[in-house]
Amino acid sequence: MLVNGRHYRTVWMENGKVKMIDQPLLPHRFEIAEMKNHTETTEAIKTMIVRGAGAIGATAGFGMAQAFLNAPENGFDDYVKKAVETLRSTRPTAQNLFYAIDRVLAAAKKESSVKAKRKVAVSEAQRIADEDAESCKRIGEIGEKLLKDSCNISTHCNAGWLAFVDWGTALSPIYAAKRSGKKIFVYVDETRPRCQGARMTAWELLQEGIPHAVIADNATGHYMKAGKMDIVIVGADRIAANGDVANKIGTYSSAVLAKENGIAFYVAALTSTIDLKCESGDKIPIEERGQEEVTHMFGRTEDGKHGKVRIMPEGSQVFNPAFDVTPAKYITGIITEKGIVKANREEINNLFKS
Numbered sequence: 001m002l003v004n005g006r007h008y009r010t011v012w013m014e015n016g017k018v019k020m021i022d023q024p025l026l027p028h029r030f031e032i033a034e035m036k037n038h039t040e041t042t043e044a045i046k047t048m049i050v051r052g053a054g055a056i057g058a059t060a061g062f063g064m065a066q067a068f069l070n071a072p073e074n075g076f077d078d079y080v081k082k083a084v085e086t087l088r089s090t091r092p093t094a095q096n097l098f099y100a101i102d103r104v105l106a107a108a109k110k111e112s113s114v115k116a117k118r119k120v121a122v123s124e125a126q127r128i129a130d131e132d133a134e135s136c137k138r139i140g141e142i143g144e145k146l147l148k149d150s151c152n153i154s155t156h157c158n159a160g161w162l163a164f165v166d167w168g169t170a171l172s173p174i175y176a177a178k179r180s181g182k183k184i185f186v187y188v189d190e191t192r193p194r195c196q197g198a199r200m201t202a203w204e205l206l207q208e209g210i211p212h213a214v215i216a217d218n219a220t221g222h223y224m225k226a227g228k229m230d231i232v233i234v235g236a237d238r239i240a241a242n243g244d245v246a247n248k249i250g251t252y253s254s255a256v257l258a259k260e261n262g263i264a265f266y267v268a269a270l271t272s273t274i275d276l277k278c279e280s281g282d283k284i285p286i287e288e289r290g291q292e293e294v295t296h297m298f299g300r301t302e303d304g305k306h307g308k309v310r311i312m313p314e315g316s317q318v319f320n321p322a323f324d325v326t327p328a329k330y331i332t333g334i335i336t337e338k339g340i341v342k343a344n345r346e347e348i349n350n351l352f353k354s
């Protein structure tokens with residue numbers, strides 16, 4: 001994707017360092033953060049300097065590569081094992097995190113020498129990132145066909161290029177539609193508490209010159225009922241074998257409202273986000289995040305400084321689940337890099353046959 005005319009990926013690896021767009025600074029500042037080793041990379045995932053299903057996966061892959069590169073010959077296996085444990089503990093819901101760690105581990109396991117393990121870990125991590133970008137592009141080509149000229153799309157959170165290595169999932173069909181000359185308009189849910197919609201999706205759509213408006217999450221039903229939205233496309237952090245989808249908190253409400261109002265509700269996701277070992281949505285672990293995301297708002301103050309303000313009284317209890325599960329019955333279809341399937345066990349299984 002282009003930022004001020006220059007192509008960027010969300011995350012990449014260069015000379016053993018993992019570089020990434022520093023997402024908490026957006027939309028007010030565009031800076032690249034640099035992680036020297038797997039410990040720093042792990043912390044970047046945990047603190048959400050990098051976030052979003054695919055971007056977390058690619059970063060974890062690179063973090064694994066750093067662990068293999070830096071592991072001492074004496075105690076090599078223990079060093080890698082500890083790195084795996086800490087990386088796996090960062091974001092419990094994001095399936096791509098586990099997918100990438102397991103892929104790098106499996107690739108390295110096939111080699112016997114330390115030198116070969118280091119080499120293959122780096123190349124496998126790079127392959128994961130490249131596949132993410134290619135598959136997201138393909139989701140755009142496939143999903144674009146669902147978008148009619150002059151249609152109004154609703155999206156929740158950020159499943160754009162910042163949430164992946166490039167292109168994104170839910171936003172990729174929108175970028176493809178724009179490039180093919182269709183007129184489109186996007187309603188962007190603000191996505192409290194971290195406001196990934198207001199901060200990142202709005203910023204991405206501005207970079208791409210796509211007409212859009214940010215709305216408070218609780219305005220979605222109002223616009224659906226008024227006939228202003230033709231289709232909803234959201235991303236996914238994990239998809240269970242039966243088609244239930246975990247995605248950013250608030251997705252479930254949007255799906256129920258879409259059904260009530262007769263609006264098609266699509267999930268766009270890489271097949272690597274599907275967890276066949278997970279039978280149904282109630283088995284997906286839901287990350288609970290810190291209270292500060294709810295008690296405070298972060299942003300740029302009128303005098304141009306960056307800061308946070310408290311918006312609720314001291315002493316009230318706070319609950320902050322980062323994701324919810326949308327049951328398969330609310331989902332019209334899942335747009336993957338291999339085609340669009342119904343959210344059911346049979347069609348999901350078919351995606352993995354040859």
Ligand code: MRU
Pocket residue numbers: 051052053054156157158159160163164169196234235236237247248249322
């Ligand atoms: O907590 P985040 O920002 O890492 O949440 C993940 C997401 O970006 C969304 O749930 C998104 O819609 C899933 S696709 C990247």
